[in-house]
Amino acid sequence: EIPECDYQPQPYTGPSYEKILEIRQKHITPNIVPHFKKPLLIHNGHMQWLFDHEGRRYLDMFGGIVTVSVGHCHPKVxxxxxxxxxxxxxxxxxxxxxxxxxxxxxxxxxxxxxxxxxxxxxxxxxxxxxxxxxxxxxxxxxxxxxxxxxxxxxxxxxxxxxxxxxxxxxxxxxxxxxxxxxxxxxxxxxxxxxxxxxxxxxxxxxxxxxxxxxxxxxxxxxxxxxxxxxxxxxxxxxxxxxxxxxxxxxxxxxxxxxxxxxxxxxxxxxxxxxxxxxxxxxxxxxxxxxxxxxxxxxxxxxxxxxxxxxxxxxxxxxxxxxxxxxxxxxxxxxxxxxxxxxxxxxxxxxxxxxxxEKLQKNSLAVGTYFLKCLAELRERFEIIGDVRGKGLMIGVELVSDRATRAPLSAPHVLEIWETCKDMGVLFGRGGLNGNVLSICPPLCVTYNDVDMALHVIETVCKQHLEKRIRNWRRN
Ligand code: PMP
Structure with a gap:
């Protein structure tokens, strides 16, 4: 279930998506590799939520790389x-x-x-x-x-x-x-x-x-x-x-x-x-x-x-x-x-x-809940090699082999991040191999937001497992 948000995003009035791509190729440098096949065009934010040019809402579990601490466009700030x-x-x-x-x-x-x-x-x-x-x-x-x-x-x-x-x-x-x-x-x-x-x-x-x-x-x-x-x-x-x-x-x-x-x-x-x-x-x-x-x-x-x-x-x-x-x-x-x-x-x-807003306390309470639920998911899914962190700085290391701790391969990692995005949750990537799901949202996130993120992580883990099973059968 997607948590409610009564904020109405502003209509997008910027250049078309195609024009943005053209400008990017011609004029934006360095051109850092975006996470997604079709990179997101984000134009509006409210607290833990981001909105793309088509009005779609995303739960921001990356916080602009651990940066948005109190919430996007926080009214007091x-x-x-x-x-x-x-x-x-x-x-x-x-x-x-x-x-x-x-x-x-x-x-x-x-x-x-x-x-x-x-x-x-x-x-x-x-x-x-x-x-x-x-x-x-x-x-x-x-x-x-x-x-x-x-x-x-x-x-x-x-x-x-x-x-x-x-x-x-x-x-x-x-x-x-x-x-x-x-x-x-x-x-x-x-x-x-x-x-x-x-x-x-x-x-x-x-x-x-x-x-x-x-x-x-x-x-x-x-x-x-x-x-x-x-x-x-x-x-x-x-x-x-x-x-x-x-x-x-x-x-x-x-x-x-x-x-x-x-x-x-x-x-x-x-x-x-x-x-x-x-x-x-x-x-x-x-x-x-x-x-x-x-x-x-x-x-x-x-x-x-x-x-x-x-x-x-x-x-x-x-x-x-x-x-x-x-x-x-x-x-x-x-x-x-x-x-x-x-x-x-x-x-x-x-x-x-x-x-x-007692955000440090919220970070501890909501973060600890998140960590405990993720540790449970780890018991169920081999792809989760490790869960670690504290408060709202959490890492989930995705592996191709639990025993050797070998990282999940890049194509699989990208597919998972893409599916999470399609389901409305944005995560970061960390680690030398980019296989660590990085969770560092604005500190105002709620238990309901965490439940949404957990549902998405559970879904991608299940999908990955089903694919592996299909491959084993085929081989
Ligand atoms: N130190 C740490 C721990 C960081 O994560 C970063 C940015 N990712 C930096 C320093 C550099 O900060 P900036 O990008 O603002 O130069």
Whole structure:
């Protein structure tokens, strides 16, 4: 059953679909490969719903890549933006404007410990660029550590951090001073540890860990990290390490409990700082905490944020300690738009809505329900290799073989995403092989919405199974 939505979509008045295709081919670059055979033309949104040019309604379980945090065109955010548009669009940060100050104070109040110095920028890549600069300036060291399978941006600087070959260009020097270490991935990694993930569900019961030993797989990944310090870093010194608290683009990868905290301690002991990339995991996304790093039980030295911070408005930030911020010294660090009046007004309204509508709590409640139902589906369908995540950041790994964990092949994956779309639900894709169904809707989704999404997932799993059975019979 499709949940009700009393919003009437605006009529589409843009260029014809054919004209859009023509413009795209001629003028839009880079031309990222769309998910669907006939790419969607979306022109209107309302909360968790999107509408295409023909007026069809879709449940948005992808949230514009984990970005639409409080809902499309949320009335309160719209009003705040409208008010600001009629007051002042832009002024350089050489002058003061009140909104950026109000907003910086509000955002800083959300941060623990000494994390009180805020710098606004425009995208996640820019935020990570700046974090890298701060780490190097502060420590006087060069080397930066990230995980294989991580995504931290597309700028020439952050592309070096991103360790997914699909997202890298053959640029000379892109890896300068960057070390990619083994990803502590409890599902696809060498040593498992899925039962030790911080998730309300478990899909892997083979685990010998005890409270005394801690996660044994996590300990082995940690030894690998120690080896990198021993052999690969000049004098074992490091500028910093980046990590997401749950790896997003990489396929909703959750690390074994305890690993991140120990890694942060090791990095600090070797002269570096720890940078939490909260671009996907911040602003209540994971439900149990406002920031993803809080569930790893430590306070990072630098936190980068984007996406959900602005509900789709181009806004991002770096928050660090005054001491680290001061390490940029006399050199001027400047960007034209960061935290401009419109962006700050939107950022403030987003924080208001998350608090007033208790969206973090909703993320936890609805997300936990979703995860539990998905774990049940996994019991019934072999194609679901793994279900993981927390709050409304959920990954469903589709496999062709449960035992080997081999990914479902690309044509099958595409067929499944297409059917979900035809049934009115949009999901994301993650993981190196693109076989992880990524679920990260606006945090306002309801139990009824989840039921609709579950029905669609169940249907595609059944269809896939029936096809397999037909093939076996034929062979
Ligand atoms: N960090 C993470 C964890 C991300 O997921 C992304 C974007 N997918 C980025 C950084 C880069 O953000 P942006 O696309 O805004 O540059």
């Amino acid at each position: 719209n009003r705040a933006l409208e008010q600001q548009i009629n007051t002042l669009w832009h002024t350089t940060n050489i002058y003061f404007h009140p909104k950026i100050h109000e907003y910086a104070e509000r955002l800083a109040a959300k941060m623990p410990g000494e994390l009180k110095a805020v710098c606004f920028v425009n995208s996640g890549s820019e935020a990570n660029d700046l974090a890298m600069l701060m780490a190097r300036m502060h420590t006087g060291n060069q080397d930066i550590i990230t995980f294989r399978n991580a995504y931290h941006g597309m700028s020439p600087y952050t592309m070096g951090l991103t360790a997914l070959s699909t997202w890298r260009f053959p640029l000379p020097g892109v890896n300068n001073g960057i070390q990619h270490v083994m990803n502590p991935d409890p599902y696809l990694g060498l040593w498992g540890g899925a039962a030790c993930r911080d998730s309300p569900i478990q899909t892997d019961r083979k685990c010998d860990c005890t409270p005394e030993t801690g996660c044994l797989a996590g300990a082995r990944y940690y030894e690998q990290l120690e080896e990198v310090f021993k052999y690969s870093l000049p004098r074992g010194r490091v500028a910093g390490m980046f990590a997401e608290s749950i790896q997003g683009v990489g396929g909703t990868v959750q690390y074994p409990k305890g690993y991140i905290k120990k890694a942060a301690e090791l990095v600090r002991a070797n002269g570096g700082v720890f940078i939490a990339d909260e671009v996907q995991t911040g602003f209540g996304r994971t439900g149990d905490h406002f920031w993803g790093f809080e569930s790893h039980d430590f306070i990072p030295d630098i936190v980068t944020m984007a996406k959900g911070i602005g509900n789709g408005f181009p806004l991002a930030a770096v928050v660090t300690t005054p001491k680290i911020a001061a390490s940029l010294g006399q050199a001027l660090h400047f960007n034209t738009y960061g935290g401009n009046p419109m962006a700050s007004a939107v950022g403030l309204a987003v924080l208001d809505v998350i608090e007033e």
